[in-house]
Amino acid sequence: MPHDGSLPDDAAAGVGKSGFGVYVHVPFCASRCGYCDFNTYTAAELGGGVRRETYPDAVLAELAMAAKVVRPARVDTVFVGGGTPTLLDPGDLGRILDGIDAAWGLAAGAEITTEANPESVTPASLRALRTAGYTRLSLGMQSVAPNVLAVLDRRHTAGRATQAVAQAREAGFEHVSLDLIYGTPGESPDDFAASLDAVIAAGVDHVSAYALIVEDGTRLAARMRRGELPYPEDDVAADRYLAAEAALSAAGFGWYEVSNWARAADARCRHNMLYWTGGDWWGIGPGAHSHVGGVRWWNVKHPATYAKRLADGMSPGHGREVLTPEQQHMEEVMLRVRLAEGIGADRVEARGARQALEAGLLDRDAFAAGWVRLTLRGRLLADAVIRDLLP
Incomplete structure (x- = not known):
């Protein structure tokens, strides 16, 4: 950092x-x-x-x-x-x-x-x-x-x-x-x-x-x-x-x-x-995480170290990573699938989506319109559904 x-x-x-x-x-x-x-x-x-x-x-x-x-x-x-x-x-x-x-x-x-x-x-x-x-x-x-x-x-x-x-x-x-x-x-x-x-x-x-x-x-x-x-x-x-x-x-x-x-x-x-939905934010304070334009970073955890860094004119950032396109896509799927509005079917792995649909975990009407949206049963198994929707 x-x-x-x-x-x-x-x-x-x-x-x-x-x-x-x-x-x-x-x-x-x-x-x-x-x-x-x-x-x-x-x-x-x-x-x-x-x-x-x-x-x-x-x-x-x-x-x-x-x-x-x-x-x-x-x-x-x-x-x-x-x-x-x-x-x-x-x-x-x-x-x-x-x-x-x-x-x-x-x-x-x-x-x-x-x-x-x-x-x-x-x-x-x-x-x-x-x-x-x-x-x-x-x-x-x-x-x-x-x-x-x-x-x-x-x-x-x-x-x-x-x-x-x-x-x-x-x-x-x-x-x-x-x-x-x-x-x-x-x-x-x-x-x-x-x-x-x-x-x-x-x-x-x-x-x-x-x-x-x-x-x-x-x-x-x-x-x-x-x-x-x-x-x-x-x-x-x-x-x-x-x-x-x-x-x-x-x-x-x-x-x-x-x-x-x-x-x-x-x-x-x-x-x-x-x-x-992939917006930008600046996280302020010890241990806070931030994301701007595909760059994610996190601050030092202890309040005393955090305050000393700033008093010395230094960023309190402890480390950061630049997300690859593949990582950004993975996070998009992981987060947007959990939303009621869902995610475009073209953004997920097709075979996994069809399997989830047949298992009753995705809404059929939404899928026919090109969207992946969880049913109530799908919400109970959201983590498993998301794994199947990733490449």
């Missing part, structure tokens, strides 16, 4: 032709959830030399460097994730947004999202975020079942997420999303049904639902290795997904990506759509 973060001329020249977004990683958490392997740190894990109060300055320093490297026509989306971004003061989150606007310019109607844990926001902080320009809030709910929250090491109470939704609406957030995790050991069908009922009753316009993945190195994985908890079961995960699709579609949500549902097209997460 060049010390100044520079990109090949051909990559930088075409930046933003398919949209441009900014991801800002906030690596702080009040406590570590047992299933989480994200690049996040509690105060105890960070040690000395890194403080939340000075972190926005490091973000702004990377922004200043990035603005010298690429000049997109506008920023279409901003997504602040973590970690728990709302552990930062709303004023600091506003300052970061102002820095993005000053560096590149926010498009009129830009989607500005921040993630939050339910216990990390208040009516006052939500009003401050809305005033600062944030338009969309994504809350990590995961479940309303106390036993499930306990297994996941979540700190909020069962009803706090839906309360936070109401407070976000009162603060003026038009778009609010809730995240669910299903398949947690000990979760019953009734537990998940209650979570779905709570999500729908909360009045959000977007829902993400993900099967629990047990990542190596997490506290949850260690408990399972010791036999304290059973491993998740694929059949249970499939049943939960079918329950989510049935409940959410009956409530007026439509799936637009395998794990995401929205009440209307304008409620879809435009930032994630940028990822899934």
Whole structure:
């Protein structure tokens, strides 16, 4: 990675032709959830030399460097994730947004999202975020079942997420999303049904639902290795997904990506759509990944190293790769097949597509019109379908 973060001329020249977004990683958490392997740190894990109060300055320093490297026509989306971004003061989150606007310019109607844990926001902080320009809030709910929250090491109470939704609406957030995790050991069908009922009753316009993945190195994985908890079961995960699709579609949500549902097209997460459709984005913060014009790079992981690199006038980039045409095609298939709109049949391996069609995994009408689109059964087996559609 060049010390100044520079990109090949051909990559930088075409930046933003398919949209441009900014991801800002906030690596702080009040406590570590047992299933989480994200690049996040509690105060105890960070040690000395890194403080939340000075972190926005490091973000702004990377922004200043990035603005010298690429000049997109506008920023279409901003997504602040973590970690728990709302552990930062709303004023600091506003300052970061102002820095993005000053560096590149926010498009009129830009989607500005921040993630939050339910216990990390208040009516006052939500009003401050809305005033600062944030338009969309994504809350990590995961479940309303106390036993499930306990297994996941979540700190909020069962009803706090839906309360936070109401407070976000009162603060003026038009778009609010809730995240669910299903398949947690000990979760019953009734537990998940209650979570779905709570999500729908909360009045959000977007829902993400993900099967629990047990990542190596997490506290949850260690408990399972010791036999304290059973491993998740694929059949249970499939049943939960079918329950989510049935409940959410009956409530007026439509799936637009395998794990995401929205009440209307304008409620879809435009930032994630940028990822899934091959757009460009600059990822800011420790461990953040970026993609511009077929070049992908990633930052150093530790916040202290990240801040020191920038203080020394160096890019925080740790490494990068220039994607070959074959790699770009593979990623296009892997991502676009997961979307409700699908991918052109001419972009996939014909034999695999015919096999998936005969197995009932692809929509026949769409295929006849030249498109590969997953059926409901295909969504359950999306990874296997994608493998068959690749050369």
